[in-house]
Amino acid sequence: MNWLTNFVRPKIRALIGNDVPDNLWDKCSKCGQMIFQKELKANFRVCPHCNNHMYLSVDERIEMLFDKGTFVEITNKRIVLDPLKFKDTKKYVDRLKQYKEKTKHNDSVVAGYGQIGGNKIVVLFFDFEFMGGSMGTYVGELFITAVDYAVKKGCAFMVVPCSGGARMQEGIFSLMQMPRTTVAVNKLNEAGLPYIVLLTNPTTGGVSASFAMLGDIHIAEPEAVIAFTGPRVIESTIREKLPDGFQRSEYLLKHGMVDMVVARKELKATLSNILSLLEQKR
Ligand SMILES: [Zn+2]
Numbered sequence: 001m002n003w004l005t006n007f008v009r010p011k012i013r014a015l016i017g018n019d020v021p022d023n024l025w026d027k028c029s030k031c032g033q034m035i036f037q038k039e040l041k042a043n044f045r046v047c048p049h050c051n052n053h054m055y056l057s058v059d060e061r062i063e064m065l066f067d068k069g070t071f072v073e074i075t076n077k078r079i080v081l082d083p084l085k086f087k088d089t090k091k092y093v094d095r096l097k098q099y100k101e102k103t104k105h106n107d108s109v110v111a112g113y114g115q116i117g118g119n120k121i122v123v124l125f126f127d128f129e130f131m132g133g134s135m136g137t138y139v140g141e142l143f144i145t146a147v148d149y150a151v152k153k154g155c156a157f158m159v160v161p162c163s164g165g166a167r168m169q170e171g172i173f174s175l176m177q178m179p180r181t182t183v184a185v186n187k188l189n190e191a192g193l194p195y196i197v198l199l200t201n202p203t204t205g206g207v208s209a210s211f212a213m214l215g216d217i218h219i220a221e222p223e224a225v226i227a228f229t230g231p232r233v234i235e236s237t238i239r240e241k242l243p244d245g246f247q248r249s250e251y252l253l254k255h256g257m258v259d260m261v262v263a264r265k266e267l268k269a270t271l272s273n274i275l276s277l278l279e280q281k282r
Pocket residue numbers: 028029030031032033047048049050051052
């Protein structure tokens with residue numbers, strides 16, 4: 001609570017009646033400041049006070065990056081959704097159904113073809129709200145379908161990971177997506193097409209251990225956690241204090257794991273430039 005919730009909101013209520021919705025404001029997850037929803041949306045969910053890059057949904061990302069009206073979704077072939085007939089506290093198929101209803105997406109990835117600054121590109125986005133953006137058979141399959149589409153169109157391919165890693169409910173099938181996606185990346189190399197990775201918060205586990213670290217160009221959003229295993233687990237295993245900012249974008253830039261850290265408001269222009277340059281080169 002601060003002066004906005006305690007003082008400003010009641011004042012507004014008193015002025016225009018009681019039907020002011022509560023979700024008019026959002027709280028920054030880092031500095032705790034209250035931000036007007038509209039302002040936050042216009043700023044691509046970046047806090048205007050502390051530059052914290054908050055979670056941006058897939059639909060918001062598509063709107064932010066693609067030229068208006070150019071995005072066409074690429075869909076998956078039919079695949080076996082529950083290969084192990086898995087059940088924990090709930091059946092896996094029921095869990096999938098629940099997340100489908102919540103996110104309006106078929107699984108934790110959405111792919112599409114379109115233009116960024118007039119440059120043709122295929123992009124695969126991860127949806128963290130769908131089971132933590134975890135990677136199962138559906139993800140691997142759509143990754144391959146999207147890569148094949150890029151090869152067919154002769155255009156660049158970009159992936160935007162936002163994932164906790166492998167999907168436990170699919171066991172070994174989930175881990176098999178690591179070599180499968182790696183083979184797909186090789187197809188891009190053979191076709192001489194650019195492969196860009198836009199690392200967002202968080203990129204971890206099996207995703208960071210496969211295609212997310214194989215890009216020709218690695219771009220990261222500020223302060224994103226990019227790691228295989230989180231710092232707490234490492235600290236308790238090696239019993240040593242890890243350096244400040246360990247496994248964050250800026251640390252990885254300093255140590256040569258990413259090529260550039262780009263703020264969200266600069267992303268589209270940066271991508272357009274890179275794509276135009278690579279296109280000329282080709
Ligand atoms: Zn903030």
